[in-house]
Amino acid sequence: MSSVIPTTATAATTDSDQARHPLSVGAAPAAVCLCDAVASLGGRPVLRGIDLKVQRGEVVALLGANGSGKSTTVKTVIGSVPLDRGGLELFGTPYAKFKDWHRIGYVPQRTTAASGVPATVREVVSTGRLPQHRLLPFRRKDRDAVDRALAAVGMLDRADDGVADLSGGQHQRVLIARALVGAPDLLIMDEPMAGVDVASQQVLADTLRREVERGAAVLLVLHELGPLEPLIDRAVVLRDGCVAHDGPPLPNTGQHALPGHDHVHPHADDHHTTTPGLLA
Numbered sequence: 001m002s003s004v005i006p007t008t009a010t011a012a013t014t015d016s017d018q019a020r021h022p023l024s025v026g027a028a029p030a031a032v033c034l035c036d037a038v039a040s041l042g043g044r045p046v047l048r049g050i051d052l053k054v055q056r057g058e059v060v061a062l063l064g065a066n067g068s069g070k071s072t073t074v075k076t077v078i079g080s081v082p083l084d085r086g087g088l089e090l091f092g093t094p095y096a097k098f099k100d101w102h103r104i105g106y107v108p109q110r111t112t113a114a115s116g117v118p119a120t121v122r123e124v125v126s127t128g129r130l131p132q133h134r135l136l137p138f139r140r141k142d143r144d145a146v147d148r149a150l151a152a153v154g155m156l157d158r159a160d161d162g163v164a165d166l167s168g169g170q171h172q173r174v175l176i177a178r179a180l181v182g183a184p185d186l187l188i189m190d191e192p193m194a195g196v197d198v199a200s201q202q203v204l205a206d207t208l209r210r211e212v213e214r215g216a217a218v219l220l221v222l223h224e225l226g227p228l229e230p231l232i233d234r235a236v237v238l239r240d241g242c243v244a245h246d247g248p249p250l251p252n253t254g255q256h257a258l259p260g261h262d263h264v265h266p267h268a269d270d271h272h273t274t275t276p277g278l279l280a
């Protein structure tokens with residue numbers, strides 16, 4: 001799963017950052033502990049002091065208006081955007097020393113599984129298993145894990161089809177299966193429902209529920225809580241690169257009820273015309 005491997009040498013926080021910001025204290029360290037995170041993109045400050053904790057077994061929704069910094073926050077957690085300041089621990093290990101990337105499953109925003117590569121659904125999902133067995137040949141248990149992940153997202157019957165032949169929502173399901181196949185302890189999903197129809201959203205909600213029952217921690221970037229609402233323990237709302245709310249999710253709300261919501265993303269009724277996700 002190359003997408004979770006840090007892409008820059010500077011992605012790590014420094015030891016002195018870590019010393020200034022003591023992170024997880026107490027018994028079981030949090031799956032994610034981001035403290036006073038400051039990050040810039042294109043020379044412009046995007047995150048301006050974000051604190052974000054995801055405990056083991058907890059489901060946290062990251063909400064906020066377009067451009068508020070949700071994806072950037074997630075990218076700092078997986079190491080693809082470096083921190084200018086602040087601290088990050090994953091499972092109690094400072095980012096600079098963290099090597100257990102196989103414990104993290106990541107579904108990026110607005111990509112497809114195809115990328116011009118002629119691969120089958122099964123092949124794409126199998127790549128999510130690579131960190132598990134390193135260079136060893138695939139064994140029966142790896143093949144079974146791939147089948148289970150495909151079945152969980154309702155794509156087992158498409159296993160031998162080329163990913164180029166899938167719809168946007170089906171691509172999304174394949175990427176979710178790829179994230180699930182390593183039985184991760186932390187699942188990070190950036191708008192997993194984008195481009196997914198209502199029936200498939202329910203399939204994905206059921207899948208996620210099983211992962212949570214298994215003990216996985218989940219960090220979700222969402223625009224709407226939708227069918228995931230009953231699963232969500234805590235909502236963290238970003239506004240202009242800062243945390244505006246961290247607490248229980250308000251019932252029946254995504255970012256629509258929040259101040260600063262700019263209403264430019266697609267709604268359920270207009271997916272067919274404006275969905276910016278996989279179907280774009």
Ligand SMILES: Nc1ncnc2c1ncn2[C@@H]1O[C@H](COP(=O)(O)OP(=O)(O)OP(=O)(O)O)[C@@H](O)[C@H]1O
Nearest residue numbers: 041042044046064065066067068069070071072073
């Ligand atoms: N590669 C980049 N270079 C420069 N600025 C960027 C880059 N990527 C994002 N930004 C800016 O960073 C800010 C935060 O973007 P981010 O994608 O984190 O927001 P978001 O909350 O996930 O938005 P959305 O809901 O639209 O996905 C935005 O103002 C965006 O324009």
